[in-house]
Amino acid sequence: MLNFFHNSYLFVLIEKLIKFINSIFFVLLLIALSFALIFSPPDYLQGDSVRIMYVHVPAAWISLGSFSCIAILSILNFIFKIKNLKLITKSIAPIGLMFTCIAIVTGSIWGQPTWGTFWAWDARITSMVILALLYLIFIAIHKFFDDDDKANKISSIVAVIGLINIPIIKYSVLWWNTLHQPASIKITGTSTIHSSMLMPLLLMFFVLILYCALIFLMKYKTEIIRIKKKNLKRYDQ
Amino acid sequence: MINNLINMSGYGIFVWSSFVITFLICGLVYYKTRKTLKKYEKEFAKEIEELSAQQKKIVLKNSKIASKILSSYNKTI
Numbered sequence: 074m075l076n077f078f079h080n081s082y083l084f085v086l087i088e089k090l091i092k093f094i095n096s097i098f099f100v101l102l103l104i105a106l107s108f109a110l111i112f113s114p115p116d117y118l119q120g121d122s123v124r125i126m127y128v129h130v131p132a133a134w135i136s137l138g139s140f141s142c143i144a145i146l147s148i149l150n151f152i153f154k155i156k157n158l159k160l161i162t163k164s165i166a167p168i169g170l171m172f173t174c175i176a177i178v179t180g181s182i183w184g185q186p187t188w189g190t191f192w193a194w195d196a197r198i199t200s201m202v203i204l205a206l207l208y209l210i211f212i213a214i215h216k217f218f219d220d221d222d223k224a225n226k227i228s229s230i231v232a233v234i235g236l237i238n239i240p241i242i243k244y245s246v247l248w249w250n251t252l253h254q255p256a257s258i259k260i261t262g263t264s265t266i267h268s269s270m271l272m273p274l275l276l277m278f279f280v281l282i283l284y285c286a287l288i289f290l291m292k293y294k295t296e297i298i299r300i301k302k303k304n305l306k307r308y309d310q
Numbered sequence: 311m312i313n314n315l316i317n318m319s320g321y322g323i324f325v326w327s328s329f330v331i332t333f334l335i336c337g338l339v340y341y342k343t344r345k346t347l348k349k350y351e352k353e354f355a356k357e358i359e360e361l362s363a364q365q366k367k368i369v370l371k372n373s374k375i376a377s378k379i380l381s382s383y384n385k386t387i
Contacts (some may be wrong), residue, residue: 081374088382110329111315116364121318124325127331171339179328186324284336291343298350298379305357305376 083157084297087290098280105280116270123270125183131189133176133201135285137222139169139241140204141160143211144236155212156273159225160300162232163215164292167286177201188252196245197253207235262297351383 094163109127116123120186143162150158178200192198211228218224246253257266318325358366358380370377 081378084378084382106329110325115319120321122321122324124318124321125328128328132332167339171335175332175335178331182324182328182331186321188323226342284340288339288343291347295343295347295350297375298347298354301373301376301379302350302354302357304373305361 074257080212084294087294091287091290091294094283094290098283098287101276101280101283103117105273105276113222113273114267114269119187122183122186125179125271127277129176129179129183130274131177131281132172135279135281136169136173136201137242139165139172139285140207140232140235143169144232144239150225151229151233159221160293160296162228162287164296166208166211166215168288170205170212172281172285173201173205173208184252193252195253196249197242197251200242200245204235204242207231207238209256211235216298225272247248248265250291351379354379355383 105127109124113124113127113194115121130200143165145164146158149155177198180201184193210231214228214231215224218227232245241248245251246255258264258271258274266274316322316326355375358369358376361369370380
């Protein structure tokens with residue numbers, strides 16, 4: 074069982090997964106886009122502008138999920154000192170930053186027809202901007218510190234402190250008066266979104282998760298090669 | 311129907327720009343990530359080739375992953 078987690082086995086598994094995701098991704102993307110842009114109904118109040126939800130909401134979910142994942146893995150890394158965990162967090166961070174930016178930009182575009190403005194410093198938007206900054210700091214630390222261990226320690230502290238921001242983003246719509254509406258989809262309790270909109274939303278979320286997995290696996294593979302390349306220099310001397 | 315799809319009751323500019331921006335960013339990140347991966351694979355293979363026959367043999371014997379990277383690179387060229 075432990076052999077399964079060995080890098081060489083992981084490497085083969087990563088290659089197989091990349092091939093598998095590549096083979097199904099475009100078909101699923103086309104189906105998800107068809108539902109999001111054509112088959113799903115317009116909203117009774119927002120009309121067709123509600124379709125922005127199909128990229129905005131999954132992007133926001135992924136950005137929150139990625140940061141929570143980074144913070145939890147950083148805590149685990151502090152406790153168990155598992156080398157692979159820092160590679161995983163380093164590979165997830167750019168994906169999280171990308172989806173945070175997508176959520177902010179698409180949210181801003183959605184704001185114009187819905188609220189009449191592209192930008193407002195309301196609680197949720199501000200906390201999302203802070204999340205983007207936390208991602209930027211996390212990535213910058215890894216980029217500018219030559220010492221991997223030091224970079225890992227500092228970035229882990231940033232991730233753990235930044236974890237406080239996640240419930241603030243989630244509950245900002247309840248704690249403060251904001252332009253955002255309260256959540257329509259609830260894990261515990263009844264969701265207020267109709268199934269004809271929920272299905273395309275979940276489908277788009279699944280496709281974007283597949284995309285994240287693809288990028289993550291490629292980044293993780295790159296990190297493994299980078300480390301092996303560094304190790305090669307020992308033989309060269 | 312095509313007109314309705316493009317216009318989206320006047321919201322077309324907002325909806326389409328959101329989707330185009332999202333998938334353009336996703337496409338660019340995919341392209342850049344893939345390019346970096348290929349670059350590292352190529353550099354790794356090049357460095358292995360530059361080692362002496364004996365060193366190369368030791369590296370491939372000691373590191374299963376090195377041989378996997380090399381075979382993965384050879385498959386793509």
